[in-house]
Amino acid sequence: MTTVTLFDKPGPRARKRHAVMEVLSLAVLGAAGFGVYRVLDSHGEFGAAAWQPFTQWGLWKLLAEGLGNNLRAAGVGMVLSLAFGALLAVGLLARRKAIRVPCRIIADVFASVPLLLLLYFTSLVLPSYGLKLSDFWFLVIALTLYSSAVIGDLLRSGILAIPNGQTEAAQALGFSGLRTMQLVLLPQALRSMSPALISQMVILFKGTALAYVLGGYLELLRSATVIGTYYSRSLLQAQIVAAVVFMIINIALGAVAVAIERRERRRQGTLPSPDQVPEVMAEVPAG
């Protein structure tokens, strides 16, 4: 996050004007902040009554359990979608049309359908076919369907960015097509795409909050709601705590993605890479 200075160094008059505007905008910001404070305070949101439940250990345990479920679903979903995404990438690059075209259709369909629709689909359709899975698996399957499609395409473009010489060298050394993919191309694609993959992880983690609709699955947002039903005075507080926790984790993941991307940039030249990923795409997980 660099700040661009769009304009020249200001002269003395501009500096004075900026100082005035600085003070003015601080005043407006302060007034707005005070307004929000007044609204919150007049409803007693800072009062001891609203925060009292948070002194109980069990309530934090409930929130932690919810968060654990979010993280678990995102983690399992990520591992599964990396595996299926790699398979899909191979399929997308297949020479035979009979393999490539169906893979293309799968990738396009699942990448362009909303996650919530997939979640409704898995939680409604799978049970009616006798698959009595837990809500956790409905969520993970929905996440995997969506994310495999995205990761498949990511890895595909990662592989295409690798110079042809690598494949030729591998073949000259006697690697089979599959081995070339597995030992030479995929590892490099995984590496060069790692910032985008972590962005995808953020999207998955954000998506786990959709499991709220399942009702029975205790994820963080649901935990906050459950707290709200027991302590109706503290619903807003619980929701805000949940939101802040989500925010902190996503900021951390985002920082990791940026750090990895920077490291990859430094390695440039030794690896084919992030040039292929426009910066915008890698840094902005638009989930």
Add this chain to the structure above:
Amino acid sequence: MPILSGYAADFSQGVLVTLELSVLGWVGALLLGTILTALRVSPIRTLRAVSAAYVTVFRNIPIPVQMILFVFGLPVLGIQYSLFASAAIVLVLYTAPFVSETLRAGLNTVASGELEALRALGFAPGPSMVHIILPQAFGTVVKPLGNVLITMIKNTSVAALVGVADLTFTSNKASVDQAQPFIIFGGAAVAYLVIGLVVSRLVASLDRKAAFSR
């Protein structure tokens, strides 16, 4: 299929709501995103900080959380809108940071020499931003902005979480009522696919025009 005949009306109604949310959300997100970008590059430190803070907060809180907080949390404070309006507002609040970040990346590509030239020609910062810099910034990020738009269209489905009868909501309801989940969800998937395809075609043709002008 006679069972599904009653569903056609619901289905088209759902598509309509999804489209309405998309249009409203996108107009709002573009506006707010542009304002955030302008604040982000302004010489006033407070405004830069406000923009950065907004982007960090609203980008990193998942949209389902924002939706639930807005619809079920804020009424505690006496702040309450209709479900549809709430969904549209949350969509704008969540999407604007992505628009802003994308736009900022575009702004970075506008050569700083141009700014110096504008300065030399006597353009004030404001007008040079509005007339020269921003149009170019928009031009270079047509495609990434299109991706943000397509993601936002998918995110309209989160409105179903609070009971707005959009395409996702009606599909789910119909599948529960009519026990034809494959056909109904398939139809909804096709509808989302078509919307996405149309939008990406439009974006591509817009991008060609923008590429021609740059």
